[in-house]
Amino acid sequence: MRSYLDQLRAAGDLDVVTREVDPRFELAAVTARYQEAHDGALLFENVKGAALPVVTNVFGSRRRICAMIGADDLAFCPAWHRLTASVGGRGETVAVEPPPRREVKLSDLPHLTYFEKDAGPYITAGIFLARDPDTGVPNLSFHRSMHVSDDELRVRLGSTHDLCRYANAAEARGEPLDVAILIGAPPSVFLAACASIPPDADELAVAAAIEGGPLKVTPCETIDLSVPAETEIVIEGRILPGQLRPEGPFGEFMGIYVPEGDNHVFEVTRVTVREGAVYHGLVCGSPEDLIPLDTAIASKLYRHLTAVLPGILDVSCKPYLMNTVVKIDQQYEGHAKHVLLAAFGAHLDYSKTCMVVDPDVDIHDLNDVWWAFVTRGRADTRSLVIPDVPGFYRDPHKDHWGRLGIDATKPWGREAEFERKAIPGAAEIDLSDYLK
Numbered sequence: 028m029r030s031y032l033d034q035l036r037a038a039g040d041l042d043v044v045t046r047e048v049d050p051r052f053e054l055a056a057v058t059a060r061y062q063e064a065h066d067g068a069l070l071f072e073n074v075k076g077a078a079l080p081v082v083t084n085v086f087g088s089r090r091r092i093c094a095m096i097g098a099d100d101l102a103f104c105p106a107w108h109r110l111t112a113s114v115g116g117r118g119e120t121v122a123v124e125p126p127p128r129r130e131v132k133l134s135d136l137p138h139l140t141y142f143e144k145d146a147g148p149y150i151t152a153g154i155f156l157a158r159d160p161d162t163g164v165p166n167l168s169f170h171r172s173m174h175v176s177d178d179e180l181r182v183r184l185g186s187t188h189d190l191c192r193y194a195n196a197a198e199a200r201g202e203p204l205d206v207a208i209l210i211g212a213p214p215s216v217f218l219a220a221c222a223s224i225p226p227d228a229d230e231l232a233v234a235a236a237i238e239g240g241p242l243k244v245t246p247c248e249t250i251d252l253s254v255p256a257e258t259e260i261v262i263e264g265r266i267l268p269g270q271l272r273p274e275g276p277f278g279e280f281m282g283i284y285v286p287e288g289d290n291h292v293f294e295v296t297r298v299t300v301r302e303g304a305v306y307h308g309l310v311c312g313s314p315e316d317l318i319p320l321d322t323a324i325a326s327k328l329y330r331h332l333t334a335v336l337p338g339i340l341d342v343s344c345k346p347y348l349m350n351t352v353v354k355i356d357q358q359y360e361g362h363a364k365h366v367l368l369a370a371f372g373a374h375l376d377y378s379k380t381c382m383v384v385d386p387d388v389d390i391h392d393l394n395d396v397w398w399a400f401v402t403r404g405r406a407d408t409r410s411l412v413i414p415d416v417p418g419f420y421r422d423p424h425k426d427h428w429g430r431l432g433i434d435a436t437k438p439w440g441r442e443a444e445f446e447r448k449a450i451p452g453a454a455e456i457d458l459s460d461y462l463k
């Protein structure tokens with residue numbers, strides 16, 4: 028990650044805070060205010076009581092995430108699909124000598140507390156690397172982790188996530204699950220960790236595909252895993268079988284607190300940092316959380332939709348993850364309705380609402396999407412309600428049940444009537460030539 032930060036600095040995409048900030052709330056508050064007006068990374072050089080600097084908002088920019096995979100037209104989904112289409116089975120890794128690392132205690136790392144009612148300090152940008160106990164396939168994913176002591180973290184594993192399946196499989200054998208938590212991994216590993224790919228595919232191979240060559244790895248000392256060698260901070264440990272302890276409350280990505288609950292126990296066996304390491308903090312629910320998640324969810328939907336339907340151009344989850352917007356090139360009457368049906372089956376946790384638009388609509392601007400719906404046809408026949416279907420997995424009161432679909436495309440056969448008007452030359456006008 029450090030060479031990526033150097034690149035961002037050279038490109039003017041990194042700002043630096045030199046004055047001392049408190050790891051309890053102040054660092055998160057400054058990040059949140061910064062994100063209101065900027066999309067650069069923010070480096071805190073002086074965090075009270077912490078030996079390491081902290082960087083936030085490294086991935087809080089759609090422009091940067093698109094650039095990482097060469098999607099210069101800002102159409103992430105098609106580029107991601109091309110990149111990952113050939114990635115299957117087991118990925119290419121190469122074992123290397125690790126750069127100099129030193130062992131530290133968990134309490135030596137910055138302890139960041141983000142939201143008012145959080146139970147305490149949390150690791151929020153930790154990437155969990157584990158292997159499927161049955162198949163050995165490696166998986167990367169994010170799981171927030173509450174600091175408890177030098178030996179213990181408590182982690183919440185989403186029930187539909189691969190890591191939860193791995194932990195259950197290990198527990199069925201009465202065994203702990205070896206896990207390495209990577210903080211400040213190479214950006215390719217961060218992006219691969221966001222991805223939801225089929226369970227038999229290897230997310231380290233996705234990272235290698237992004238890198239354009241084998242991923243350099245080095246073995247852990249206390250667990251049977253190899254980790255990306257350049258990772259700034261590695262926490263080795265195990266998720267214990269048959270043990271759940273209180274974790275939370277925590278200010279989650281939906282903008283509310285998830286209450287305290289009994290969650291998994293992570294036994295820490297070793298913590299190492301590279302010389303000159305930078306700690307990565309991430310404000311949950313901020314652009315650095317939502318933009319990578321948006322691209323991950325949209326890509327999963329795009330993969331499914333393109334497999335079953337023609338004319339799928341791109342997908343976004345604007346203005347929030349639960350809404351899917353699909354851009355299509357209409358091929359037949361009723362095409363958009365087919366897209367709605369397919370989207371509702373493509374990612375059962377999300378797509379609470381789905382909207383389908385024509386190629387001339389900006390799927391990253393919900394004002395434009397609603398403009399299309401209200402100007403391009405009837406409200407009643409172009410909306411579709413599916414009652415009583417379960418939605419997001421953590422939903423004890425069924426608040427996320429049901430689906431709403433909206434066809435905002437032009438009426439079939441009357442496309443010419445809905446051509447957008449344009450003023451010739453307007454796009455090329457430089458106002459400074461006129462306003463003297």
Ligand SMILES: Cc1cc2nc3c(=O)[nH]c(=O)nc-3n(C[C@H](O)[C@H](O)[C@H](O)COP(=O)(O)O)c2cc1C
Binds near residue numbers: 221
């Ligand atoms: C930046 C970021 C942070 C995330 N934090 C969490 C988290 O704290 N807990 C969680 O269960 N999922 C979290 N997620 C969601 C999943 O870990 C993530 O989507 C992952 O890709 C799921 O992978 P899987 O398909 O291998 O299960 C986060 C995702 C992103 C992109």
